[in-house]
Amino acid sequence: MADLPLAMLAELTHRCPLACPYCSNPQELTGRDAELSTAQWADIFRQAADLGVLQLHLSGGEPASRRDLLELVTAAREAGLYTNLITSGIGLTPARLEALDAAGLDHIQLSVQGVRAELADRIGGYAGGFDRKMHVADHIARLGFPLTLNAVMHRENLDDLPATLDMALRLGARRIEIACVQFQGWALANRAALQPSRDQVARAKELVRAASARLKGQLVIDFVPPDYYSDFPKACMNGWGSTGLNIAPDGTVLPCHAAQTIPHLTFENATARPLAEIWHDSAAFNAYRGTDWLPELCQSCDRRDVDFGGCRCQAMAVLGDPGAPDPVCRKSPGRAVLDDLLSQETVDIAPPDFVYRR
Amino acid sequence: MTPEDIPVLPRGVRCGDDRVRGLRVLLGPERVLMLDQIGDAVLRRVNGTDTIRTISEDLARTFCAPRAQVEADVIEYLADLAEKRMVERANG
Numbered sequence: 099m100a101d102l103p104l105a106m107l108a109e110l111t112h113r114c115p116l117a118c119p120y121c122s123n124p125q126e127l128t129g130r131d132a133e134l135s136t137a138q139w140a141d142i143f144r145q146a147a148d149l150g151v152l153q154l155h156l157s158g159g160e161p162a163s164r165r166d167l168l169e170l171v172t173a174a175r176e177a178g179l180y181t182n183l184i185t186s187g188i189g190l191t192p193a194r195l196e197a198l199d200a201a202g203l204d205h206i207q208l209s210v211q212g213v214r215a216e217l218a219d220r221i222g223g224y225a226g227g228f229d230r231k232m233h234v235a236d237h238i239a240r241l242g243f244p245l246t247l248n249a250v251m252h253r254e255n256l257d258d259l260p261a262t263l264d265m266a267l268r269l270g271a272r273r274i275e276i277a278c279v280q281f282q283g284w285a286l287a288n289r290a291a292l293q294p295s296r297d298q299v300a301r302a303k304e305l306v307r308a309a310s311a312r313l314k315g316q317l318v319i320d321f322v323p324p325d326y327y328s329d330f331p332k333a334c335m336n337g338w339g340s341t342g343l344n345i346a347p348d349g350t351v352l353p354c355h356a357a358q359t360i361p362h363l364t365f366e367n368a369t370a371r372p373l374a375e376i377w378h379d380s381a382a383f384n385a386y387r388g389t390d391w392l393p394e395l396c397q398s399c400d401r402r403d404v405d406f407g408g409c410r411c412q413a414m415a416v417l418g419d420p421g422a423p424d425p426v427c428r429k430s431p432g433r434a435v436l437d438d439l440l441s442q443e444t445v446d447i448a449p450p451d452f453v454y455r456r
Numbered sequence: 457m458t459p460e461d462i463p464v465l466p467r468g469v470r471c472g473d474d475r476v477r478g479l480r481v482l483l484g485p486e487r488v489l490m491l492d493q494i495g496d497a498v499l500r501r502v503n504g505t506d507t508i509r510t511i512s513e514d515l516a517r518t519f520c521a522p523r524a525q526v527e528a529d530v531i532e533y534l535a536d537l538a539e540k541r542m543v544e545r546a547n548g
Contacts, residue, residue, distance in 0.1 A: 150476040180483040205485045244468030272541045
């Protein structure tokens with residue numbers, strides 16, 4: 099019997115006013131016509147709570163692009179879920195924030211594209227977005243919402259790390275995620291423009307180490323390193339089908355947000371089959387669950403139960419083989435491919451321009 | 457954290473029943489902590505009014521344990537949660 103999921107990410111919509119070049123949503127977005135209704139989401143939230151989910155992350159796209167966001171938060175709290183809103187802030191008026199407060203929204207995770215308007219608006223592809231976000235942040239603070247800043251870091255803004263930490267303190271955040279871009283979804287189209295240099299990464303790690311000690315008890319810093327520079331892979335999703343699941347805007351149930359890049363898998367829909375059955379019995383969730391499926395290199399490795407062979411979607415994206423060891427691993431034959439990509443894409447010349455979705 | 461401090465769960469952090477697994481849990485931003493009997497007993501007494509000393513005296517009576525030892529354990533437990541910003545001091 100598989101473990102039960104603790105967390106569910108609900109991608110309420112793929113619509114978003116921003117166009118970040120590192121967007122983790124798939125290259126092909128789901129249109130508004132295919133999005134689930136309020137009642138369908140509420141039913142999925144109840145099923146998730148019955149299955150063992152404790153935390154719900156409402157995400158997108160931009161979840162505030164859903165006109166029924168308030169009803170969805172209300173439904174999530176009624177289902178007993180700890181409810182987190184992952185947002186760019188665009189579309190969250192003071193009145194909407196007050197209503198979300200009254201509905202019991204537990205926590206807000208606000209993305210930041212940069213600490214300066216010029217850079218942030220260029221990254222987000224949305225003029226005036228930075229100023230609007232700062233107004234939203236003020237209202238979030240005024241209402242007393244617990245706040246996490248979600249700072250996605252890359253070649254163009256990793257050197258702004260100290261100012262990014264200062265921003266978190268200034269906005270009253272309790273927590274900051276310094277999340278270096280992971281190359282899935284649209285981010286793959288911009289890998290060369292976004293990949294930081296080895297020196298940038300080394301400086302960032304040292305800064306994070308010092309800041310974590312200095313700000314202990316004041317600001318919790320969670321650092322997601324750029325994994326192409328790591329020696330061993332991340333324990334992606336803490337193991338496939340072990341602790342989390344993801345619902346796409348049309349109700350497709352995924353083991354992780356990038357799983358649809360794996361061509362041989364077929365995914366079921368929460369409107370057609372009970373969520374518990376999909377979690378326990380569907381072919382997609384069982385494809386890479388546990389460690390029995392791992393290749394010999396991983397089976398005999400002392401890190402087998404630490405990283406579970408790493409990220410399936412990364413093996414797919416870099417090697418074209420979702421069953422291979424994550425190419426980040428120094429022990430894997432795929433590492434040479436990753437090293438070639440790194441040396442081609444981080445040469446000391448001007449990076450290519452961003453490719454935006456529109 | 458000292459015996460005179462008054463611990464409180466900040467907004468966005470709450471205890472609850474995990475009815476599926478039959479456990480008590482502490483929920484916060486991106487954090488789920490499964491509580492054992494001791495953790496649950498401590499956090500049930502964290503009400504934003506009582507000091508760590510009062511909480512520890514109550515626990516010592518309830519579990520027939522030496523007060524000084526209980527107090528040291530409670531401080532260690534709550535200080536660890538405070539580092540994760542899952543507990544604050546109501547007395548600033």
